[in-house]
Amino acid sequence: MGFTPTETIWFNGKLVPWNDAKVHVLAHGLQYGTGVFEGMKSYPTADGPAIFRLDAHLERFYKSAELYDLAIPYPQAAIADASLEVVRVNRLEASYLRPVAFFDAGTLSVWTAECPVTVAIAAVPTGKYLANADAGVRVTVSPIRKFDNSAIPAWAKACGQYINSARAVNDAQRRGFDEALLLNSQGLVAEGSGENLFVVKNGGVITNDKDASILMGVTRASVLEIAKDLGIEATVAPISVEDVLGADELFFTGTAVEVTAIREVDGRVMSGGQPGPITRRIQATFNQAVRGQLPQYRKWLSFVNQEVRA
Numbered sequence: 001m002g003f004t005p006t007e008t009i010w011f012n013g014k015l016v017p018w019n020d021a022k023v024h025v026l027a028h029g030l031q032y033g034t035g036v037f038e039g040m041k042s043y044p045t046a047d048g049p050a051i052f053r054l055d056a057h058l059e060r061f062y063k064s065a066e067l068y069d070l071a072i073p074y075p076q077a078a079i080a081d082a083s084l085e086v087v088r089v090n091r092l093e094a095s096y097l098r099p100v101a102f103f104d105a106g107t108l109s110v111w112t113a114e115c116p117v118t119v120a121i122a123a124v125p126t127g128k129y130l131a132n133a134d135a136g137v138r139v140t141v142s143p144i145r146k147f148d149n150s151a152i153p154a155w156a157k158a159c160g161q162y163i164n165s166a167r168a169v170n171d172a173q174r175r176g177f178d179e180a181l182l183l184n185s186q187g188l189v190a191e192g193s194g195e196n197l198f199v200v201k202n203g204g205v206i207t208n209d210k211d212a213s214i215l216m217g218v219t220r221a222s223v224l225e226i227a228k229d230l231g232i233e234a235t236v237a238p239i240s241v242e243d244v245l246g247a248d249e250l251f252f253t254g255t256a257v258e259v260t261a262i263r264e265v266d267g268r269v270m271s272g273g274q275p276g277p278i279t280r281r282i283q284a285t286f287n288q289a290v291r292g293q294l295p296q297y298r299k300w301l302s303f304v305n306q307e308v309r310a
């Protein structure tokens with residue numbers, strides 16, 4: 001997913017030109033990965049662009065920050081307004097937003113007490129995250145394990161923890177797959193490098209939980225709610241490799257991939273090599289919900305044009 005630059009980035013409380021949103025090479029967040037971030041999307045709707053689940057994303061942003069003693073020097077409402085403003089001023093419709101807050105340059109010590117905090121929000125037009133996403137992606141069970149919650153709580157979205165994801169997806173792509181499935185320290189399935197996993201079995205969906213060392217995805221929570229609304233049984237339980245290989249269908253959820261079918265696991269063809277019926281039903285509902293086409297899910301939208309009410 002390369003990106004197309006936009007005009008302005010929100011940077012420490014001000015809108016600055018794209019090229020001026022720069023940080024020092026000794027930023028603690030660069031040296032040690034001590035930052036937190038979010039990935040969220042705006043979608044076009046009949047009432048103009050809207051950010052999907054802005055509040056849920058920002059709640060996670062602040063919780064992630066708290067875990068790392070990072071005090072975001074703005075209230076959540078200000079970051080919400082700034083996110084909407086970045087979409088508005090750049091005249092974006094379908095966009096990917098990247099709020100980030102990190103310890104900036106101030107010390108070369110590992111502890112962070114002397115570091116100022118920098119906060120930025122960039123937005124770029126949305127591109128496709130994984131190649132072949134429409135037809136379903138090909139995954140491999142990664143030899144690289146997901147870090148354990150006891151070392152780094154996986155529910156927090158911290159910058160440094162993505163070196164684990166980057167290693168796993170790079171390895172998978174080097175071996176010709178689209179994405180990696182990471183096992184946790186117990187040998188159970190955790191998640192993709194940037195997605196949560198759903199197994200479809202006997203007409204119901206199963207996904208794992210916090211205990212499996214996963215990021216608690218906003219899309220995951222939305223899909224669990226959508227599944228229930230569609231009358232599809234939704235279970236939260238650990239997932240083993242055997243569950244994955246014996247699934248009727250498999251799909252990933254995430255802001256970047258939305259709902260994406262998995263059509264192959266290590267060469268084993270799943271659901272006839274194409275998105276299965278349950279995946280397609282959930283995907284269709286999700287795709288309508290994010291675009292404001294289903295009244296019951298408008299509560300999930302924050303409209304950029306603030307006169308529009310959900």
Ligand SMILES: Cc1ncc(COP(=O)(O)O)c(C=O)c1O
Pocket residue numbers: 039165191192193194195196214215216217218219220253254255256
């Ligand atoms: C490791 C990981 N798991 C799951 C997800 C999905 O989370 P969400 O649906 O909140 O985007 C992401 C993406 O943010 C991720 O990076």
